[in-house]
Amino acid sequence: MTLTAVSVDERLRLAKDAARQVGLLDSAAKTGMLRAIADAIDSATDTIVAANADDLERGRSAEIGDALLDRLRLDATRVAALATAVREVAELPDPVGRVLDRRTLPNGLELQKVAVPFGVVGSIYEARPNVTVDIAALALRAGNAVVLRGGSAAQSSNAALVEVMRQALASQRVSPEAIQTVDDFGRDGARALMNARGLVDVLVPRGSASLIETVVTESTVPVIETGAGVVHVYLDATARDEWARKIVLNAKTQRPSVCNAVETVLVHRDAADRLLPDLLGALAGAGVRVHGDDTTAGYDPRVVAATDADWATEYLSLDLAVRVVDDLDAALDHIRRYSTHHTESIITEDEAAATRFLAEVDSAVVLVNASTRFTDGGEFGFGAEVGISTQKLHARGPMGLAELTSTKWLGRGDGQVRT
Amino acid sequence: MTLTAVSVDERLRLAKDAARQVGLLDSAAKTGMLRAIADAIDSATDTIVAANADDLERGRSAEIGDALLDRLRLDATRVAALATAVREVAELPDPVGRVLDRRTLPNGLELQKVAVPFGVVGSIYEARPNVTVDIAALALRAGNAVVLRGGSAAQSSNAALVEVMRQALASQRVSPEAIQTVDDFGRDGARALMNARGLVDVLVPRGSASLIETVVTESTVPVIETGAGVVHVYLDATARDEWARKIVLNAKTQRPSVCNAVETVLVHRDAADRLLPDLLGALAGAGVRVHGDDTTAGYDPRVVAATDADWATEYLSLDLAVRVVDDLDAALDHIRRYSTHHTESIITEDEAAATRFLAEVDSAVVLVNASTRFTDGGEFGFGAEVGISTQKLHARGPMGLAELTSTKWLGRGDGQVRT
Structure with a gap:
């Protein structure tokens, strides 16, 4: 043969x-x-x-x-x-x-x-x-x-x-x-x-x-x-503390080298005081190096300063960009600009915010209150995976x-x- | 504006x-x-x-x-x-x-x-x-x-x-x-x-x-x-006379300028004596100029000699290529070589031949005993048509x-x- x-x-x-x-x-x-x-x-x-x-x-x-x-x-x-x-x-x-x-x-x-x-x-x-x-x-x-x-x-x-x-x-x-x-x-x-x-x-x-x-x-x-994943998790104003922490940690650390791992976390300004100190501590404890904007850096001395390049980076490592945003619109703007249209997730208790996020985020997989790591043919029950399509023609996700x-x-x- | x-x-x-x-x-x-x-x-x-x-x-x-x-x-x-x-x-x-x-x-x-x-x-x-x-x-x-x-x-x-x-x-x-x-x-x-x-x-x-x-x-x-249509009708050994004639005439003359009009008719050798004299007469009567192989030309003096280029031509006019083939396999070979994968139809009373034709012809639309002119969004009941896809990704037909x-x-x- x-x-x-x-x-x-x-x-x-x-x-x-x-x-x-x-x-x-x-x-x-x-x-x-x-x-x-x-x-x-x-x-x-x-x-x-x-x-x-x-x-x-x-x-x-x-x-x-x-x-x-x-x-x-x-x-x-x-x-x-x-x-x-x-x-x-x-x-x-x-x-x-x-x-x-x-x-x-x-x-x-x-x-x-x-x-x-x-x-x-x-x-x-x-x-x-x-x-x-x-x-x-x-x-x-x-x-x-x-x-x-x-x-x-x-x-x-x-x-x-x-x-x-x-x-x-x-x-x-x-x-x-x-x-x-x-x-x-x-x-x-x-x-x-x-x-x-x-x-x-x-x-x-x-x-x-x-x-x-x-x-x-x-x-x-x-x-x-089958494209790269600059994947986002957005912690909305009403994000539940426990879900925010466990989902971000899972999405970043469970397998950092894959395309469905989170690369940027966006945090609603009103939730920053409540969520960030604990979250940044947990991330540091898991060995994650956080690249943050000024507001984020103010919560933890271990945060290194993010540059514009960080928002567009697929780290595939224990690095994570974190940015505080004014509201859902600002989060959607950021995602529109930097997402590779792979997977994004919102953590929220607010049904209106969840509905808008699902409708307006233009990605293959859009999630509410779940880890981005689920974007996977095996997890979806396909039995096997050919790849994850980030285009819109023929196959998506x-x-x-x-x-x-x-x-x-x-x-x-x-x-x-x-x- | x-x-x-x-x-x-x-x-x-x-x-x-x-x-x-x-x-x-x-x-x-x-x-x-x-x-x-x-x-x-x-x-x-x-x-x-x-x-x-x-x-x-x-x-x-x-x-x-x-x-x-x-x-x-x-x-x-x-x-x-x-x-x-x-x-x-x-x-x-x-x-x-x-x-x-x-x-x-x-x-x-x-x-x-x-x-x-x-x-x-x-x-x-x-x-x-x-x-x-x-x-x-x-x-x-x-x-x-x-x-x-x-x-x-x-x-x-x-x-x-x-x-x-x-x-x-x-x-x-x-x-x-x-x-x-x-x-x-x-x-x-x-x-x-x-x-x-x-x-x-x-x-x-x-x-x-x-x-x-x-x-x-x-x-x-x-x-x-959205591609060209070198569309075939194959008249099998058992093709019913009446269907063969009316389907070929419809597929060629009802609107010759469109991509789903037939361009080549293949005729099983065993059906040539039975079908061709009447069919060629009817085509000539409808103003169709037939480009035929030698066998076809033997049935009607009005047939002009086909060259290899004819088999690959989308006439979009009242011209039609006609070729006599030895059997279904020869018809499938011809179609495989010259089809643009748009639409092909077999006229047959033989269920085994119909089944093989449906399975083996690699085109967007494959028909049994029907005119190729049905490949159309309006006819399919879509209410409108964006075009007819001849590729295999995302949309076909x-x-x-x-x-x-x-x-x-x-x-x-x-x-x-x-x-």
Whole structure:
């Protein structure tokens, strides 16, 4: 099942051909195919770990740093977790074939709008080799072929994983060409993938803001943007003390490195005296470095002065910007200016304020009295997550398998013509 | 309500600000706003017709041809029809606020996925000034602001229509900035619109294949592609004589200039003797010029020889390509190669063939025993049509008001945090 196609274009054409076969598989066949992939990953643990060792060696030589090395690392436990994740996707409900609309025209023509696979899903991502397996499994479960372009740091690991998955497809009499990589073509591979209109139906970039920006700007293939999260929690005048403290702490510290972690807390001026001393103390106790405006800094000497850049920063660390605002309007203005339209939450006992916040904040997920950390496909009950869309076209917020499908209108008539 | 903003960027910012107001209007207010636009168009008939006379004069000097002049022309009757179309949109069900999904997480957090306006809808289109009014009305009904970029041939007509509509918004205390044009900035206006990520949420090009290609290729704003239709009807071995003839004639001749008109008929070899002599005679009788392969030409001396280019041509005229194929697989191969994924129909009495055709043809609308002319928002019962999407992201097939909305997840909790 070694990749034999010699050009990027040929690989994309093979993927498109294979997509026809995968798109027609029934649910049981797709489940079987994914179970076979999971088993093959388990069986190939040694090979995968050995390939990963090459990447780690190169990474160490290039001094990429401990954090990146950790993201890159695949040991036996992590390989087993990859297989488990594929088994979970295998058992998810099939998103293909759902009837989304039904109409019978006055002349008797019967129309159904049904969910169908996209065809070929492309993904461009960075150093984490687990994305290789995750995206392939999700795309296949939704009846798509997949073309992968991972980071060069993980090239050996990705090549091994792709080879193992392709062998598993062949063992199920599914064309191995349904999984392609263009890693070995370097930047040309990425460029070809971004401009493969007619061969690739949708492109899902996953990674840093600059990677996503590049893909959105350069692609002629339609893109689903999964974006950065400059996420806000607004503590309204009536915010309950206990909820304010526990939600801000949870949203900042439970997992600071992810896009749904809070980056800026806005505090209504009338609640500042009541809430801030305790909150700032709790944050300091949890190791959070607060970047505050002057008013905030007046409550705690540990607060460092925020600059304008802080309001626009996705820290992804134990840093937090805090600003006191005059009222709800000022909070909405701030959010409008700095939000990346991912997730915002208001903590309030005031129904009118909650209603306005829900209506006026233009983000994928808008919450009242809850932690921003809930913006997650797993938490939403999707069973898996393709990413979190921050665009408004096609998908917004956590994307599950349904977002990896398109639709098609099917009509059955008995000789109807238009008059 | 004259446009005072001096730069494209300023107009786009004004549109974005106005979108907030329009997005929060309730259904009755939006209906009132659209009725006011319709009344204003009626009242301004003389002004609009006079402005249009300037465009016609320029068009005649530039010798743009009778067909284009007819598309460009607005007389009192056509202006009245524009107003009527706006009144119809005014009464359509509001697509905003529909609850599309509901989930209660195990911790009690209640989530709703609701339809919300996109924000700012951009449109780039060609010479027909009616598109100016159509797109504005549809965008506003769905709670969006709109930025228009029409063809330079209709510039005076479009300017008059935009001015009239903006005055009507102001009369309803809605910001007139919710309707913008960038016509007066020429190509720079179009370029700015295509690259206004963050200000414009979606771009809908309408017009020729080359216009759409340019927009898809150059835009960094997400695009909904409304594409050309190289539409096929396949007459299977078992096609009923009467249905074959009346469906092909209807699909070709009822309105040849539109994208859902058939351009190629494929005929199963086993049905050629039975169907073609009568069909070719009927087509000739209806003034259709048939471009056929050798087998087809053998049935009728009036058939002209088809070249490979014919299979890929959207004639939009009383021309039709006809090809005899060996079987269903050959028909599917031909369609896969030449279809623009708009609409295809099979005429058959064979359930297995119908099922395969529905499953395997990768087009927005796939029909059995019906005319391709039904691919139309009005026919589908949408009440209005934004265009017919031939892409797979966000919308596919006829687009109604629902396709001019995005979604947002709203969540209400009582202090939930993630554990």
